[in-house]
Amino acid sequence: MDSLGHVNNTNYFRYMEQARIEWVCALAVSGAPYDAGEGPVIVNASCDFLVPLVYPGDIEVRMYLGDPGRTSVGSYYDIHADGKKYAEGAARIVWVDVASGRPVPLPDTVAAPLRALAG
Numbered sequence: 001m002d003s004l005g006h007v008n009n010t011n012y013f014r015y016m017e018q019a020r021i022e023w024v025c026a027l028a029v030s031g032a033p034y035d036a037g038e039g040p041v042i043v044n045a046s047c048d049f050l051v052p053l054v055y056p057g058d059i060e061v062r063m064y065l066g067d068p069g070r071t072s073v074g075s076y077y078d079i080h081a082d083g084k085k086y087a088e089g090a091a092r093i094v095w096v097d098v099a100s101g102r103p104v105p106l107p108d109t110v111a112a113p114l115r116a117l118a119g
Helices: 009-029 108-118
Strands: 038-049 060-068 072-081 084-097
Protein backbone atom coordinates (compact mmCIF):
# COMPACT_ATOMS: atom_id res chain seq x y z
CA MET A 1 0.00 0.00 0.00
CA ASP A 2 1.18 3.52 -0.67
CA SER A 3 0.68 6.56 1.53
CA LEU A 4 -2.78 7.16 -0.01
CA GLY A 5 -4.01 3.66 0.89
CA HIS A 6 -3.72 2.28 -2.67
CA VAL A 7 -1.92 -0.84 -3.80
CA ASN A 8 1.62 0.29 -4.66
CA ASN A 9 2.27 0.64 -8.40
CA THR A 10 5.11 -1.90 -8.34
CA ASN A 11 2.58 -4.60 -7.46
CA TYR A 12 0.81 -4.12 -10.79
CA PHE A 13 4.03 -5.24 -12.51
CA ARG A 14 4.16 -8.24 -10.18
CA TYR A 15 0.60 -9.16 -11.12
CA MET A 16 1.52 -9.05 -14.82
CA GLU A 17 4.68 -11.03 -14.11
CA GLN A 18 2.67 -13.73 -12.36
CA ALA A 19 0.44 -14.08 -15.43
CA ARG A 20 3.56 -14.47 -17.62
CA ILE A 21 5.04 -17.05 -15.24
CA GLU A 22 1.84 -19.08 -15.36
CA TRP A 23 1.85 -18.91 -19.17
CA VAL A 24 5.50 -20.03 -19.31
CA CYS A 25 4.78 -22.86 -16.87
CA ALA A 26 1.90 -24.00 -19.07
CA LEU A 27 4.29 -24.07 -22.04
CA ALA A 28 6.81 -26.09 -20.04
CA VAL A 29 4.29 -28.92 -19.80
CA SER A 30 4.69 -29.32 -23.56
CA GLY A 31 8.48 -29.19 -23.24
CA ALA A 32 9.12 -25.58 -24.28
CA PRO A 33 10.81 -22.99 -22.04
CA TYR A 34 14.33 -23.56 -20.79
CA ASP A 35 14.46 -27.21 -21.96
CA ALA A 36 17.27 -26.46 -24.39
CA GLY A 37 18.88 -23.66 -22.37
CA GLU A 38 16.53 -21.05 -23.81
CA GLY A 39 13.73 -19.00 -22.36
CA PRO A 40 11.87 -15.69 -22.16
CA VAL A 41 13.13 -12.39 -20.77
CA ILE A 42 11.40 -9.01 -20.65
CA VAL A 43 13.07 -6.12 -22.47
CA ASN A 44 10.53 -3.45 -21.55
CA ALA A 45 7.31 -3.11 -19.59
CA SER A 46 4.65 -0.45 -19.14
CA CYS A 47 1.45 0.08 -17.20
CA ASP A 48 -1.38 2.58 -17.40
CA PHE A 49 -3.02 2.93 -13.99
CA LEU A 50 -6.69 3.62 -14.67
CA VAL A 51 -8.27 3.27 -11.22
CA PRO A 52 -6.42 2.74 -7.91
CA LEU A 53 -6.65 -0.76 -6.45
CA VAL A 54 -7.23 -1.01 -2.73
CA TYR A 55 -6.41 -3.81 -0.32
CA PRO A 56 -7.90 -6.28 0.41
CA GLY A 57 -9.46 -7.44 -2.83
CA ASP A 58 -9.44 -10.02 -5.57
CA ILE A 59 -8.19 -9.26 -9.06
CA GLU A 60 -8.14 -10.99 -12.43
CA VAL A 61 -5.22 -10.51 -14.81
CA ARG A 62 -5.97 -11.21 -18.46
CA MET A 63 -2.94 -11.78 -20.68
CA TYR A 64 -2.92 -11.53 -24.46
CA LEU A 65 -0.13 -12.07 -26.97
CA GLY A 66 0.45 -10.10 -30.17
CA ASP A 67 1.85 -11.13 -33.53
CA PRO A 68 5.14 -12.95 -33.06
CA GLY A 69 8.38 -11.65 -34.52
CA ARG A 70 11.44 -13.78 -35.16
CA THR A 71 12.74 -13.65 -31.56
CA SER A 72 10.08 -11.73 -29.66
CA VAL A 73 6.39 -11.27 -29.02
CA GLY A 74 4.38 -8.49 -27.41
CA SER A 75 2.31 -9.34 -24.35
CA TYR A 76 -0.62 -7.27 -23.12
CA TYR A 77 -2.46 -7.28 -19.81
CA ASP A 78 -5.75 -6.06 -18.37
CA ILE A 79 -6.18 -6.01 -14.60
CA HIS A 80 -9.82 -6.29 -13.53
CA ALA A 81 -11.64 -6.24 -10.21
CA ASP A 82 -15.29 -5.85 -9.32
CA GLY A 83 -16.31 -5.97 -13.00
CA LYS A 84 -14.15 -3.03 -14.14
CA LYS A 85 -10.70 -2.49 -15.58
CA TYR A 86 -8.18 -1.00 -13.14
CA ALA A 87 -5.04 -1.07 -15.27
CA GLU A 88 -3.64 -2.12 -18.62
CA GLY A 89 -0.06 -2.97 -19.38
CA ALA A 90 2.38 -4.40 -21.89
CA ALA A 91 5.75 -6.12 -21.98
CA ARG A 92 8.01 -7.23 -24.84
CA ILE A 93 9.10 -10.85 -24.40
CA VAL A 94 12.34 -11.90 -26.11
CA TRP A 95 13.47 -15.51 -26.27
CA VAL A 96 17.16 -15.82 -25.37
CA ASP A 97 19.92 -18.35 -25.04
CA VAL A 98 20.41 -18.50 -21.27
CA ALA A 99 24.20 -18.99 -21.46
CA SER A 100 24.94 -16.15 -23.90
CA GLY A 101 21.99 -13.86 -23.22
CA ARG A 102 21.57 -13.44 -27.00
CA PRO A 103 18.17 -13.60 -28.74
CA VAL A 104 17.15 -16.85 -30.42
CA PRO A 105 14.10 -17.67 -32.57
CA LEU A 106 10.83 -18.13 -30.73
CA PRO A 107 10.09 -21.83 -30.15
CA ASP A 108 7.36 -23.33 -32.30
CA THR A 109 5.24 -23.93 -29.19
CA VAL A 110 5.00 -20.14 -28.86
CA ALA A 111 5.09 -18.91 -32.47
CA ALA A 112 3.03 -21.53 -34.35
CA PRO A 113 -0.30 -21.00 -32.53
CA LEU A 114 0.05 -17.22 -32.80
CA ARG A 115 0.92 -17.36 -36.50
CA ALA A 116 -2.05 -19.67 -37.09
CA LEU A 117 -4.37 -17.12 -35.47
CA ALA A 118 -2.93 -14.29 -37.57
CA GLY A 119 -3.06 -16.30 -40.81
